[in-house]
Amino acid sequence: MLGLNKADLRLYLIVLGMLIFAPFIMNPFPEGSGLAQFNGGYPDLLQKLVIFGIFAVGFNILFGLTGYLSFGHAAFLGVGSYAGVWMMKLLTMNVVPALIISVLTAGLLSVIIGYVSLRRSGIYFSILTLAFAQMCYSLAYSVLTPITGGETGLTLSLNDPRVLGTSQTAEGNIPVPHFFGLEMNASSTLELGAWSFTFNTGYYFCAVVMAVAFYFAIRLFRSPFGLMLRAVKSNQARMSYTGLNARPYTLAAFVISGMYAGLAGGLMVAMDPLAGAERMIWTASGEVVLMAILGGVGTLIGPILGAGVIKYLESIISTINSTILHQWFAFLPDGLEDFVVAIIYPFVGKGWHLTLGIVFMLVVIFLPGGIVEGGKRIGNLFRRKRREETPPSSTTTPAPKPGE
Amino acid sequence: MGILEVTDVNKRFGGLQALGKVNLSVQEGTCHAIIGPNGAGKSTLLNCLVGKLIPDTGTVTFEGQSVLGRKPYEINQMGISRVFQTPEIFGDLTVLENMLMPVFARRDGTFRLHAYETIANERELLDEAEGMLDEVNMLDKRHMHSASLSRGDKRRLEMAMCLVQKPKLLLLDEPTAGMARADTNNTIDLLKEIKEKRNITMAIIEHDMHVVFSLADRITVLAQGTPLVEDIPENIKGHPKVREAYLGEAQV
Incomplete structure (x- = not known):
């Protein structure tokens, strides 16, 4: 079905299920309970999870398959955002033209950056992409202020022309991004007992885009093109002596992953129509590398999981403050309570990066294949137990397919 | 006119003349061996044929077309395949x-x-x-x-x-280097089979005389970057110049 084999189809359906039911899955705790702090089912976070998931999936096409580690992918995300906002300023608040322009602009920029950077490999390639991204950031932050809004960022205003729409609504407000009339910020709430679930149009729009983007990623992984990209990572000399030119393959992978980043940038704008230079700063590029590695480089679902974990931790842990900590540990004797809170405090709130760093170190040291490898190990553990009960049927184990 | 023609090829690395006035003609359907002591320029010559190196002067033509300045993948697409000294495969x-x-x-x-x-x-x-x-x-x-x-x-x-790939010319760079005797013999059998069944033109660089004399139709002996002799295997065996190149200029 869909041109996928059984395992891939199963994976795809799992992701679809996760996307559809995310407002439930991410909201497991009843409203008003002490654990409601950990609920992540609100639209803003769900949109972020999906958007960064797309970003990471695209990044993984380059890094996971070809092994070329780009440290400048945030530049494409940022450029996509700016292009999207401009489309909304000039043309229409419909998100479709904005997304198309975001993808194309990011694609164009990645052709230029990729063409130059791919003349080198390894660390030199990484440094070149980093340099380019920082140049883009500096341009956006200062030199190109008329286009990018500089420090304050690019926002919509009431005087924007919007040729195919209205400059302002009847009430005198800036119009809201929409998909052929479906407003992105519209939400409906479902109250079920103590639980409250929010369904947001913008989130489901992102989810549909993600479903399409992820489908293309699976097809690419299983295509001859995907095989060529893995060959680039494995042995470029042999590739060349087999009559294949590695350069256009890596450039195509670079551009495709740049376009995924542009798509993510465009979606950010579609959810919240503003763009700032800080989206292109080098830590943003580093973050997507962390997502891919945390989830599992070169696997299909890994980057989505990695993006999910990082964005969830960021949103949840950074909102925990000392008052909340004191509430949690109120059952301890006073002196001990203060002591425990003092120890935990640096790791929450503004210090959430410390927690992320520890999680990242643990994963890299104990699970070099990321979350996906962790899942696989647990799966094997169960399978072995079952096998001990029933005699083994076959002894040969085929090599694992990439992306499983 | 051979399928591969090497004419007056020179290659210099700094002060070292790696190849000097090399002429070589590989005839279609034959197995042509290039032998010579260490440092004779065998690998340099091979690298000039596949596009890894570009000779300073001279020409290399394959089926009448120059290969000079072409990238390895272009040369491969012309019909030249290469087997490496240590097997180069896609390990992942x-x-x-x-x-x-x-x-x-x-x-x-x-x-x-x-x-x-x-x-x-x-x-x-x-x-x-x-x-x-x-x-x-x-x-x-x-x-x-x-x-x-x-x-x-x-x-x-x-x-x-x-x-x-059904190549028109197969280049083999010491295909048995570092192999045990049994493996070497297997490789020889494999190559013989290739030669007889598929009629593929081969150029082989080899140290092992056993391999060379089992396979080659013609042999070129290279020493210090220049071809000493080119002949059929029977005439190479006892050739005084070859002995000299391999054993040194001992006064016997």
Whole structure:
């Protein structure tokens, strides 16, 4: 079905299920309970999870398959955002033209950056992409202020022309991004007992885009093109002596992953129509590398999981403050309570990066294949137990397919 | 006129004259061996043929077309395949995926953006790759990671990857270097079979005289970057110049 084999189809359906039911899955705790702090089912976070998931999936096409580690992918995300906002300023608040322009602009920029950077490999390639991204950031932050809004960022205003729409609504407000009339910020709430679930149009729009983007990623992984990209990572000399030119393959992978980043940038704008230079700063590029590695480089679902974990931790842990900590540990004797809170405090709130760093170190040291490898190990553990009960049927184990 | 013509090729690395006035003509359908002591310039010559190095002067033509200045993948697409001294394969890919690479390269050329097709649907190409693996008795290993193959199997896989391209000229760079006697003999048998069954023109660089004399139709002896003699194997064996090159200029 869909041109996928059984395992891939199963994976795809799992992701679809996760996307559809995310407002439930991410909201497991009843409203008003002490654990409601950990609920992540609100639209803003769900949109972020999906958007960064797309970003990471695209990044993984380059890094996971070809092994070329780009440290400048945030530049494409940022450029996509700016292009999207401009489309909304000039043309229409419909998100479709904005997304198309975001993808194309990011694609164009990645052709230029990729063409130059791919003349080198390894660390030199990484440094070149980093340099380019920082140049883009500096341009956006200062030199190109008329286009990018500089420090304050690019926002919509009431005087924007919007040729195919209205400059302002009847009430005198800036119009809201929409998909052929479906407003992105519209939400409906479902109250079920103590639980409250929010369904947001913008989130489901992102989810549909993600479903399409992820489908293309699976097809690419299983295509001859995907095989060529893995060959680039494995042995470029042999590739060349087999009559294949590695350069256009890596450039195509670079551009495709740049376009995924542009798509993510465009979606950010579609959810919240503003763009700032800080989206292109080098830590943003580093973050997507962390997502891919945390989830599992070169696997299909890994980057989505990695993006999910990082964005969830960021949103949840950074909102925990000392008052909340004191509430949690109120059952301890006073002196001990203060002591425990003092120890935990640096790791929450503004210090959430410390927690992320520890999680990242643990994963890299104990699970070099990321979350996906962790899942696989647990799966094997169960399978072995079952096998001990029933005699083994076959002894040969085929090599694992990439992306499983 | 041979299928491969090397005319007056010179190559200098700084102060070292690696190749000096090399002339070589490989005739279609023959196995041409290039032998010589260490540092004779054999590998340099080979690298000039496949596009890795460009000679300072002189010409190299394949089927009447110059190969100079062309990239290795362009030269491969002209019909020259190369087997390396240490087997160069795609270690991260399975044996079957390794075999698919040259098959795709032959059908699609140096680059094609086939990102939406599925490998599993390429029945014809899969059959071709599996057929070739069957011929080298590796079909049962097709789903193995090629990095985990034994050295002999890696060599066979690399050879099969070259053969499935149906090359017009097969270049072999010390195909038996570092092999045990039994493996060497297996490789010789494999190469003989290739020569007789497929009638592929071969140029082979080799140290092992046993291999050379079992396979070669013609032998060129290279010493200090220049060809000493070129002749049929029978005449090379006892040639005084060859002995001198290999054993040093001992006053006997």
